[in-house]
Amino acid sequence: MIYDDDVCVGSFMFCREHGCEFCNECCTDHRFSNNIQIIDKLSAAFPGLTEYHFMDRPPISYVLEKVAVETKSSRPGDRVYECREHQKADCSTCFDWAKVALNNIKRQAKSSNSKVIPVDITRDEKLKFLHSMGVELSPNTRLPDDAIERKFRGAIDAAQSFEKLIDKPPFDPSSLPTWSKETSGETLQKSVSRNNIVEALANFRARSEGKQNAWDMYENTFIDLRQTVLALANGVDIGAYKAIVQDKDKSYAICIRIIEVRTIGKDPVMMLLYCRGTRDTPASTTFRWVQDTLAQSKAKRMPVLNITASPEEQKLLLAILNLNARRLSSNYSPQRRQTEASFVLSFLLPIAPIGQQDLGRLTNHTGCVVCGKKTTSKCSQCLSVEYCGTDCQRSHWKEHKPMCNSLKGGDWVDINFSMMSTEMRLSAAMGQKLYFSHVSFMTAPKNTYDTDNPPPIPSNIHGDSPFLIKMQKGSSVLIYDRQRSVQVYLCSDVDPKGYEKTMAQMHTGPRGLKVYRWAKRTGETRLSVCLNKAPAKDPLW
Template identity: 40%
Template sequence: MNSNDTDTDTNDLPIAFIRGFVFCSEHGSEFCSKCMMDQRLNNNQNIMGALKKAFPDKKGDFADRPPIATAFSICTRSKTHKSPMFGDFLFECNPHKVPECPACFDWEKIVISQMKLVYSSKNPNAIPVVLSRDDKLGLLASMGVDLPPKTRLPDLDLERRLEKGIDKAQGFEKLIGEGHGNRKAYDPSRLSKWPSSKSLLNGMTTSSLAEALHNAAKGSREPELYKNPFTDTRQSLMGLGNAWDHKPRMSCHIFEDKEEEHGICMRVVDVFMLPNDIPLIVVLYLRGLRSYPPTCSIKWVQDLQETKEIFGMPKIHATEAEQNLLLTILERNSERLSPDYRPKRRSNEKDFTLSFLLPLAPLSQQNIMELSTITGCGMCGDETTSRCSGCLAVEYCGTICQKADWKTHKSMCNSLKSGKNLHLVTMNHRSKPSVDNATITSSLDPAATGTASSTAIPSNIYGSKPFLIKIQRQVTPPGMNVNNLKNNPNSTMMIYDEQRTANFWLINGDDKEAFGTALEETKTGPRGLKVYRWAKRVGDLELSVCIDKGPVRDPQW
């Protein structure tokens, strides 16, 4: 983000000159809401002829064109070449290391291609969300859908999984249904309004047993913020509910990350009620970036300040990843609204996009299983032709995928091929885990609570493939130690995977020897309480655990 360290003596100017264009010196942006500058009009003077020629139908000075966001992404300040005019160091392009490179700093070409892209889009004022593969994988992982980080699954496949995950999390099919959910056909105004006497915060609050267990095990009910975009988005949605319940009502929000690079302006327009008292929040929103806040978003914020609505405008801190998820949901739901549904807009919201939000619930184990399954090659889904000769546990379509997976697979492979296997028969006593003190509210998806509470057999999303588990012993009360646990037939240990798709309970009395071995291992782990190990499911309640060797570095969950 930041440019290379520059020699402050020669660079006091808050601006950077690069081949005739001016940018903020901190970020390399033509427009910068942090550095408070907009150089577009100024820079346009250099290319006005070309702009007029490229866009003969457009009038004016093109001062509102999309600005060049980060010139610094293609160049570095030179350590040797000084500008003869200003005496500061010039910028060299990264590809050729040429100061003032005419090929790389072809602003005319860059600006015109950006303008063409924006002017040809549906809503020229909306900045589209473009997610990279890593972004998509990260969002899926935050919902519990763990795919190999270097997976070669096609882009479209990843996109489908993300869309499906989002729809399952908002319970879309169940709540609104396929019939109404057709593209551009849904009109929420036919629903009854959310009664003002009813708490929207409660309506937006969802939870599942798995989640409650997780929080209970962590010893806290408060989820950690800004680590998991899915959890964060759910918190923010509750925040919208809370603000709506507030007297006086707060309906305007600004989402912004800590670096103030990404933002969303949002106004809750109306709230409706779906069956089972599930709220549907209609919003108008607009995305902005530090280097490109649409003009109307600036106006919107100014107007709020003037009308004193600013007091009712909590700024919601939201990481870039959370905003990506939120925008993906909003774009998806926006496509579903009927053009006949046109709630009243304020004059400064002309360019805002209309959409709606539903409460988000954690995915059920069933959903997670479906969305994480890769049949065939573990990397790309193709038919398998080879098997890792080290551990014989994973199969691939060929050497390309096997090589791509090696960095991830290595640690597991080494453990599996040389470790000692311990056969564990687990018990799932409903009475053992003390989850009763954790808040469990209804989930949108009965499967999310159903599977975990009504059957003692944990789901199996891994099939016969090895997966990482955590073995955690009980915390001993003061004056007691591990030996007391060993001697008590009622001692338990908890075993689960990162996404908690499967929780197992090990009871000392069932198999003292195996319990003892696993208990000894926990001494070697973090705080002598837990260890991470590779395991394979060998029965409904049976695991084969590679007990004496785990990952090189302990994961943090």
């Protein structure tokens, strides 16, 4: 019998609202009735398991979002579903639930052996996460999946400065000193807080325009994640060592208990246990923990953190925790509570914006701009982008077209830049010590440079690829890119010809004060700039 709250897709039953075999929200579990249809295949594939074991197999979830869509039926009132890929009703390929169930059981067994929480992150999601972390790759890139995975893991390690803090896994925190507010001189929240000048300037501009921050909540997954880490640290400061991280719809949640906080050098490391609960999986692993946690909170007045995080942010957090969990030494085995038997042990380091040197390493790859293979040709119109062949060039054209049109027939001018403006160098020559940032003179030395110790020459994160720069009018022309990986000066006394040609273009920009142009790094202190061709549209930075 099919109830109004159920649907039948390819002979399997699912909840109607979410398309799940098991659903906590709809209070349904169709695995028993569905198993009857495939019990022979299940038993043949797993002869050591019984029907009782199959009752607890991983459920098939969200089929109405992933593979099935309702279509018209010849009989009124009937619901018929066809697959999204072939638009075929009762598709034997897409609705092969026996195959899906078997693969789910195999994947569960594999993840159980790896001692981490299973999390399915697609290739597109990894590219979006990398983008939020500042690692810009083409959404149409043909880089192989293993290359994308290496960049994703590399970005996570760069964000938490893993290689700088931990010499070599396995990591055993037992010998590290315990962190305390008294010894560090500041709260844990402040100790784990990290930012950089790019974000500081973006937030400054946003507040001058009446916004609270440059990025709204749930706009940038990586920034949201760092806010969650700050919230966990603040929880320790106020005595809340347990947290429930869940989305607004309460469909996905991560249960966390901070065990202790150790110190690596001057950096705190939060040791923790974590487990995941979702709408489409049995809640036995987390339900009792949540019950006990809420009961203790009420009886002992122990605060519990409730942190709102999107499903995407939770996936990124799980990716970090899983990566760190694999690196922990088996010698570190803190005491667990009875409800934490299925929880995984891991740690969190302070998470910061990725530095320019690491961004350069993660963004740049030799070879074809699309797939990374050996190049055989360049774009014939702008000669700025290299490809392995016509297939990659055609696939990249839609993305490349605006830049190509901006560069075609352009006059490329070599300019030599300086790390200090003419005024700064003149002050230094006169023995005056000035403190400055990249954009203004400062009265205090914190987070600034001085005329005796100018900024180091920036590393090249763009490789041979063109990138947009802003050239801002002044007695010395300030030049910087979107990521602030390049923040330099074009000075009349260093490069008079380049300065003259650049100033001649300033009238073409907004109010005659700034222009945006394409540039390439051609030397340690040299840029080649397409001066006479503006981009199709000025970027908003």
